[in-house]
Amino acid sequence: MPKRRAHKYARLRFTVQFLAFLVILVNPFLNYYLRFNFVQGWYQSLGVGKLWFVSPLEGMESILVSKTVYLPLLIGMFPPVLLALFLGRVFCGWICPIHFLSEVEDRLLRLFGVKYHRDYLRLPRRIFWFALIGEVVLSMILGAPIFVFLSPPGLVGREIMRAVFFHTLALEGVIILIVLGLNLVTRRFFCRYFCPLGALLAFIGGRRRLVVRRDWEKCKECGLCDQACPLGLYPSRDEGESYYCWNCGGCVDVCYRGALRFTWRD
């Protein structure tokens, strides 16, 4: 049996998340005090030099609601879509500031002795898709995109920017606290069932290349991975290859038999 490297992905992921959070945390200061505008924005639209990234759902809403197409917007949406096509929901698992804050929350709770709690409220997973469709349809009816100003991942960036630029916070930041509070009921409750961006990325990444594959010869079906999954998936039932998995690697970490591992799907 190969020697198990404890929390390999957990550490790597937390580092990546931290760096990703650092970008949106430090940038407003650089922009405001040093006028250093090379890197700009947050995960709704991130500009690095002349390179633009636009969050696919926000861009899609903008196109659908205004019923106009702006080519630079489409090009900005292209890299994230490509990432999701190949790697699935890795934005959610490895970059999203809400997931980072949730991880920090988890770590703090562990510090105070709360080791593991089961998910008190489980909903049907299909709600995810209805959240996406409902949100897009409602936006189109209202004529104003909803996710763009109420999305928790975007709000984190906007609140930081607002704090730096205008020395004030906005009321809608409460949504972030609510989302983090819901983690106490069910881990990643919002990410699991209600995040339209996550749903869109999951939809795009449905046929992704990178999946968590279970080696059924090594698997003893101990269920440790099912317990570890922050999304409440069952890697022991091959749900690591399902639409919903965000490739965080939590299950791969706990599998002491090495039965779960990241694989390229052909």
Place this chain on the structure above:
Amino acid sequence: MRPERSNPKSASAVTDQGRRNFLKGLLAFWALPATAKAQGLLRSPVKVNHLRPPGAVPEEIFPGKCIRCGRCAEICPYHSIKILDIRHGVYAGTPLINVEEIPCYLCMKCVEVCPTGTLRRVRQEEVRMGVAVINRRQCITWRGVALCRTCYNVCPFKEKAIHLDQLRPVVDEKYCTGCGLCVHGCPMNPKAINIEPVYAFEQEENAQETRP
């Protein structure tokens, strides 16, 4: 045949009706301010001296097109652009310039970073955030009290957008960009010159005609 049986039925129908009316009244009582408030949440924050950044699409599609990424506010070197919050309803997160506080210096940086085309890439002189309107009863020069020409002095398109007619300032809307430097400079309180966001509420076709 029991006619007395229909009596309690109708009586209950009457009380039902009463209850229904009561509930209806309650609903109306609750719904009226709610709808009024909702209309406030859907009303554009653009008004006199409160303008969108340069090159903005008409207000009709602005909230739909803008993804609230805030990059225009981040890049604005003068911090003219403010980001609205949830008190402005669906306009939360959109950029707005209050020219009385900090006007737009037309550096055109926000236009370059807007990823959605909500701020169109226009040239400096093509910006039409609004039109400066002089209140001749308020302006001390027009009243003949003093010889102030601050608005003329600060105007970036001097002699074009604002020229002096017998030492009194006159705005030419053909050239006025609505940047608000004149409003910011005006020493009067309330301001004798104000930017009216006339282009923001135009129909899309007209807007494109006026803005090549």
